[in-house]
Amino acid sequence: MHHFLRINKPLTRLWDVLLPRRCYGCGELVAECGLCANCWTQLDTITWPCARCGRSFEMASLKGQTCLSCQKKAPPWRRARAVFFYRGIGRQLILQYKHGRRLDASAYYARLIAQAAQESLKECDIIVPVPLHWTRRIARGYNQAAELARALAKRTGLPTLNHALIRTRRTKPQFVSITHDKKYNTQQAYALRQRNVKDAFAITKKYQNTLKGKSVLLIDDLITSGATAEACTLALQHIGVRHVDIAALARVGKHLT
Ligand SMILES: [Zn+2]
């Protein structure tokens, strides 16, 4: 053991030379795994979320309050949190992750999610990822939400159930472009997405009893409109899940004004 400790340090240095740590954003060399200072400052992080939907207020004084749209119509989940907005470098990070080029960033991203969703992690019993349809998972080889859930479970010690929530049919990918398509206003785009994912999720029989009465933290890489999160929440509540919280790495949208 003593001998091992003595050689451990040079080995670490050798490891750094052979496999230097690079920023997940720009590829610059970094001392600690994650983002370089430059990429981090460019990231549009969500600091003061609405208590329910998690969209970001622009003023610190509004932190913990409920936004107007949630006051009008509350989402079915208890609270949703995301680390940063899906734009600029944030968009680039998500696209890289989705296409499997930076799956090594999972532990780092789980750390960011754990910070953004710390209240939820205290109150939830189990972590469940948003599923891909099995045909898509086979084609891609992995589910990025499940990778995040696994890393978060490892970090927190909470259990994760990977195959409890399933997609019962293949939905069209929730193209971000719908949101930006000038043809549709926000409500129309949301309605389209909602129709796309309606009844697309179910809980496998085998896990229904395990989940009944529990508080579930649902994990996704990206919240686009909230339609997927909503459909998953309703499916979980349908079999008796008590609370659903949502945590994602990024979300589409802008600061609440
Ligand atoms: Zn960088």
Ligand SMILES: [Zn+2]
């Ligand atoms: Zn809100």
